[in-house]
Amino acid sequence: MRTRFQQGLDDLRQRLLRMGGLAEQAVDRACQAYIERDLTRCRMVLENESLINLAEREIDEVAFDLLALQQPMAIDLRFILAVVKINADLERVGDQAVNIAERVMDMVELPPAELPVDIGRMATAVSAMVKRALESFIEGKAELAQAVLEMDNVVDRMRDEAFITLVRKMNDSPEVTRQALDALLVARNLERVADHATNIAEDVIFWVRGADVRHNVTEFVNPTEISERR
């Protein structure tokens, strides 16, 4: 009975890892496509999106069955909840990769422009966050997940800088406004991917430690306790 349950949990884990691999690959391909103005990679990203969506549904189904049929408790319950949430974040990562690919397809129609933004550097940072978040899930290590949370600020700053420099560029050279806008949107998409990686890391911490570290709230305050305190 329990061994079958353990097999179910393993199956869920494997499926999420495959899903993670697909999402990670989609982001990497989209970034590479941006840097190399490569339409082939763009098409690959668009085609693989349906695989990611399918994987998301399957994972939800397996998790739903485990919850309904096995009534998991404690660390198993936290694991399944974490998987369901990570699953949703990975699907959104896939969507962001598609958004980036679409920007690239728009961009290659336009003459190349020299832009004061290092999308490659940002892509490297974001992709490292996704990798590390998935690693922390594979290893079940909260410390690795913690490191991802700290990287999020760095990516936020890169996005802010990109915003300032690109808006200035649009003002100074209106003829490259569309290119600058594409780059700006890509920077924003990458920042969103970093946010999803952060969510994944938070879910891993929840699974491993049983602690909710979202939104920097360190202590859960029960609303009824607040009214009692008054």
Added chain:
Amino acid sequence: MGVGIQVEHLNAWFGKTQALYDINITMPANHATAIIGPSGCGKSTFVRCLNRMHETISDARADGKVRMGELDVYNGTSATQIRRRIGMVFQKPNPFPTMTIYDNVAAGLKLNGFRDRRRTDEIVERSLQLSALWDEVKDTLRKKSGASLSGGQQQRLCIARALAVEPQVLLMDEPCSALDPISTGKIEELIFQLKARYTIVIVTHNMQQASRVAEFTGFFLMGKLIEFDKTEKIFTNPSEKRTEDYITGRFG
């Protein structure tokens, strides 16, 4: 109203075999506390120590301190006095088979020399109302025997019987393990209602049941209390590895 139960340094033996080791636990009034743990871990022995039923087994003894409200269970109070304050419901419903439904509920009162018939009628009705059985049996109270009821109804009859003597604490040892899910649901709903008036201690093998009905849960293993905490803590993020291993089915 229910009263809280404080247990300090409780030890229990069967002959030379120690069954409970230094149990310390405080069960708050008007709440349900679930006792969980694998077979033979001392759960039943523990609740039987609370109303001094443990000592009815030959060679069995217990020491330590159990306070129930103002009563000191093991010091200066008779076992009868204690058991009058504590109702008990067992795994298998055990109505008196030759008695009518009415007489089953009134049995405790009669045993205590209570003779007021009108008052007895009232208490029987109220007890059956409380145990959510009244509507199903009110027309056959004095015609049908307790044994003619279904298993789930019998168990609610036993609860009514326990409630008739107005206890402060209700001990339930696996009260639903012989019942189907519908009867189980009724008993669980009942436990919820009864909390307003009684302190409830429920021994259960059913983890979902513990998580559904009890605010506090104690995990026993090999005669020791391993962990005692709020139920949601025990079932979502227990502090002890052994608790987690047990409730996730990794042993036991």
